[in-house]
Amino acid sequence: MTEKHTEFEKERDRLSFTKTYMDRLITSQETGQESLKKRQEDTLENLSFKDSSLRYQEMLSHANFMKMSKEQLENLKHLRNKPYFARIDFHQKEKPDREIFYIGKTSLFDRETQYPIILDWRSPLANVYYEGRLGEVSYEALGERYEGDVSLKRQYQIEDGELLDYRDIDLTTKDELLQDSLTQNAEKRLTEIVSTIQEEQNRIIRADLRKPIIVQGAAGSGKTTIALHRISYFLYTMKEIFRPEEMLILAPNRLFIQYISEVLPELGVDRARQTTFTDFVLQATGIRLPVVTQHEVLMNAVEKSGDRSSIEGARMKGSKRFKEILDRYLQKWKKSYKVEGDFTLAGFKIKSAKAINRLFFEEYSYFPYEVRVQKIRAVLQSELKRKKKRILEKMAAKYDEALDDALYGMKDAEKRKIRVSFLITRKEERLDEIKKAARSSVNRYMKKYPEVDVWTIYQQLFEEETFPTAYGDEPSEWEQMRKDTRKVHATGKLCAEDLAPLLYLKTFITGLDPDDRAKKVVIDEAQDYSFMEIFSLRKAFQTDLFTIVGDLAQGIYHYRGLENWETLQIDIFPTANYLTLQKTYRTTIEIMNLANRLLDDMPDALPKAEPVVRHGDVPTFLFRGEYRKGDIHELINDLVKKGMNNFAFVTKTKQEAEKLAHELPSFEIMEENTDELGDRVILPAYLAKGLEFDVVFLYCYEHAYEKNELDLKMLYVAMTRPLHRLYMIGRQPDDFLLTDKGGLWTC
Numbered sequence: 067m068t069e070k071h072t073e074f075e076k077e078r079d080r081l082s083f084t085k086t087y088m089d090r091l092i093t094s095q096e097t098g099q100e101s102l103k104k105r106q107e108d109t110l111e112n113l114s115f116k117d118s119s120l121r122y123q124e125m126l127s128h129a130n131f132m133k134m135s136k137e138q139l140e141n142l143k144h145l146r147n148k149p150y151f152a153r154i155d156f157h158q159k160e161k162p163d164r165e166i167f168y169i170g171k172t173s174l175f176d177r178e179t180q181y182p183i184i185l186d187w188r189s190p191l192a193n194v195y196y197e198g199r200l201g202e203v204s205y206e207a208l209g210e211r212y213e214g215d216v217s218l219k220r221q222y223q224i225e226d227g228e229l230l231d232y233r234d235i236d237l238t239t240k241d242e243l244l245q246d247s248l249t250q251n252a253e254k255r256l257t258e259i260v261s262t263i264q265e266e267q268n269r270i271i272r273a274d275l276r277k278p279i280i281v282q283g284a285a286g287s288g289k290t291t292i293a294l295h296r297i298s299y300f301l302y303t304m305k306e307i308f309r310p311e312e313m314l315i316l317a318p319n320r321l322f323i324q325y326i327s328e329v330l331p332e333l334g335v336d337r338a339r340q341t342t343f344t345d346f347v348l349q350a351t352g353i354r355l356p357v358v359t360q361h362e363v364l365m366n367a368v369e370k371s372g373d374r375s376s377i378e379g380a381r382m383k384g385s386k387r388f389k390e391i392l393d394r395y396l397q398k399w400k401k402s403y404k405v406e407g408d409f410t411l412a413g414f415k416i417k418s419a420k421a422i423n424r425l426f427f428e429e430y431s432y433f434p435y436e437v438r439v440q441k442i443r444a445v446l447q448s449e450l451k452r453k454k455k456r457i458l459e460k461m462a463a464k465y466d467e468a469l470d471d472a473l474y475g476m477k478d479a480e481k482r483k484i485r486v487s488f489l490i491t492r493k494e495e496r497l498d499e500i501k502k503a504a505r506s507s508v509n510r511y512m513k514k515y516p517e518v519d520v521w522t523i524y525q526q527l528f529e530e531e532t533f534p535t536a537y538g539d540e541p542s543e544w545e546q547m548r549k550d551t552r553k554v555h556a557t558g559k560l561c562a563e564d565l566a567p568l569l570y571l572k573t574f575i576t577g578l579d580p581d582d583r584a585k586k587v588v589i590d591e592a593q594d595y596s597f598m599e600i601f602s603l604r605k606a607f608q609t610d611l612f613t614i615v616g617d618l619a620q621g622i623y624h625y626r627g628l629e630n631w632e633t634l635q636i637d638i639f640p641t642a643n644y645l646t647l648q649k650t651y652r653t654t655i656e657i658m659n660l661a662n663r664l665l666d667d668m669p670d671a672l673p674k675a676e677p678v679v680r681h682g683d684v685p686t687f688l689f690r691g692e693y694r695k696g697d698i699h700e701l702i703n704d705l706v707k708k709g710m711n712n713f714a715f716v717t718k719t720k721q722e723a724e725k726l727a728h729e730l731p732s733f734e735i736m737e738e739n740t741d742e743l744g745d746r747v748i749l750p751a752y753l754a755k756g757l758e759f760d761v762v763f764l765y766c767y768e769h770a771y772e773k774n775e776l777d778l779k780m781l782y783v784a785m786t787r788p789l790h791r792l793y794m795i796g797r798q799p800d801d802f803l804l805t806d807k808g809g810l811w812t813c
């Protein structure tokens with residue numbers, strides 16, 4: 067018997083032991099659940115309306131427990147088919163022996179000895195598997211540093227609970243598991259990659275969780291995937307402090323949310339909130355108006371080239387300069403909260419205007435204006451309550467004194483009678499008046515504060531008289547932007563670039579509702595965010611826990627988006643860790659080489675993406691005139707036979723996508739709000755961002771790509787979408803900036 071064979075047997079035994087242990091757990095959990103269910107049914111049957119709330123609470127906690135163990139049970143059953151994917155042999159310095167640890171998606175402990183049968187991939191010790199190779203290593207857990215020696219790293223191929231193969235990784239072997247996983251098709255959209263996380267990716271997932279992180283990563287380098295794995299790691303490490311619902315994932319569009327949704331449960335983060343920046347701000351501000359999207363602005367500029375005003379407007383409203391304008395406007399608006407006149411009751415001072423203003427402008431200065439107002443209301447109410455009694459007593463005493471004077475000081479009986487009766491009635495009336503006034507005095511006083519509606523306040527900023535006071539000595543193009551904004555607002559719409567300022571004003575004026583708050587935020591495709599957007603999010607959530615991932619080479623909204631990451635580091639997240647991802651996993655060397663050439667013509671000096679060694683067919687140009695519909699279908703059928711599952715036609719503009727949809731009825735056109743990504747789709751390049759397909763056809767009808775920054779970036783996005791094949795169908799190679807170099811069409 068060979069050594070490998072004996073070892074294989076041992077591994078098979080180990081897998082069988084793990085599965086048996088899991089089976090026993092599953093059976094005991096199922097029995098436990100049955101008895102819990104029975105108990106619940108009994109309680110329900112015997113429950114009457116007279117039962118105490120304690121009984122109901124007991125039932126509720128049973129139900130919660132059942133839910134929890136049901137989830138655990140489902141997890142266990144799911145894991146049983148692939149309990150672990152790797153093993154490390156680790157000899158910790160202080161310990162006498164080497165220990166073997168199996169690493170899987172979640173941990174499993176021996177109930178009696180508490181020894182880990184499986185280690186969670188997110189556990190500190192598992193880091194040793196992802197970091198570096200064999201030999202001396204160290205890891206940190208609960209603030210302690212442990213050192214030791216890794217003598218073996220082994221990867222397993224397990225399917226349906228059966229061990230198919232294993233491979234040992236040493237200094238020379240390449241990661242075969244990774245190679246295997248990359249040759250698969252995009253049948254399941256985005257997947258979890260816990261078994262093949264690479265060293266540079268692991269560093270991002272596990273980078274200091276208390277600090278913000280900014281990641282510049284090439285197309286296909288795993289930014290989206292890594293950001294989601296980082297949430298999973300975050301929740302695992304910080305489970306005592308954070309709940310999944312407190313995480314917010316901001317995606318570029320709804321299509322993308324649907325695209326990532328499959329991987330979230332796999333990583334145990336499906337309860338994290340996922341939305342787009344637009345939807346989030348509309349929800350947080352309660353504004354229900356249609357938005358002129360940035361795609362519309364972009365398409366307007368692309369399709370009707372020449373109209374630059376909306377692009378210019380977007381650039382201004384996304385800038386740091388605009389934040390300063392808003393700050394000035396807020397300062398001015400804040401002044402309207404200064405009250406004049408003391409808060410009194412029946413002429414008695416309850417609180418002076420000076421003291422009230424001090425509360426607003428000094429003591430409560432950390433709160434949004436409206437929260438300060440509510441706090442002042444509460445203070446006035448409580449002071450009124452405290453002082454009202456004394457005022458009534460004083461008033462009653464004043465009348466009683468007058469009564470005494472009348473009773474004992476007036477000699478004329480008739481006059482005395484009239485005076486006494488008047489004073490008694492007046493006293494009652496006056497006391498009633500004061501009590502009545504007390505009921506409404508706070509409300510009346512609070513009317514001194516301005517009425518707020520963030521949308522109205524924002525619109526007022528663009529009024530002819532208001533704007534100059536906020537924008538100071540800006541050049542005249544700001545005046546054009548002001549007029550353009552007014553025009554859009556007059557149609558009952560708002561521009562995409564209005565959202566960040568609205569969120570900013572909302573944060574300072576009213577603050578976010580508790581339901582809208584988040585404690586950790588992930589921003590994907592961050593290159594397309596403007597300074598104002600990221601700044602407003604940082605202010606709104608008042609946390610530094612941001613994971614920001616993006617690729618400047620894909621910044622198709624560069625006119626409004628971030629030009630570089632330093633701006634974020636300097637002005638928004640000074641403590642941020644900045645990391646890069648250069649290796650790219652999605653596509654083949656041939657496709658990436660072609661796409662990489664576009665980077666040479668881009669204004670920013672961006673490093674080229676390094677494809678992980680995977681070869682494929684050379685990208686092909688097809689003349690549209692010669693290539694008819696029938697040919698395309700034939701080509702697709704051929705590719706299906708070769709195992710390709712999903713296909714996308716990517717156009718430069720939306721108009722072209724619509725035209726093509728008429729020609730290819732078996733393909734579905736994708737819109738911003740489409741929430742299901744099909745297997746045969748047509749979409750413009752800006753919507754393809756972040757997505758991937760087995761095969762991509764770049765299609766040009768009449769809108770060819772030109773050598774300007776926007777087109778280069780759109781083409782780069784489009785070219786980096788395929789996993790396996792790239793075709794370009796157009797009138798001429800130049801439509802895709804291709805030139806003939808030695809018989810090969812290249813960019």
Ligand SMILES: Nc1ncnc2c1ncn2[C@@H]1O[C@H](COP(=O)(O)OP(=O)(O)OP(=O)(O)O)[C@@H](O)[C@H]1O
Pocket residue numbers: 244247248256257259262263264267283284285286287288289290291292617620651652755756757758786
């Ligand atoms: N370590 C890995 N193991 C296996 N597959 C990986 C790994 N890293 C990334 N991938 C795969 O590479 C592809 C690209 O990943 P992802 O979409 O996260 O990249 P991205 O950087 O966000 O891309 P883009 O910026 O182009 O949208 C996905 O199919 C992902 O599953």
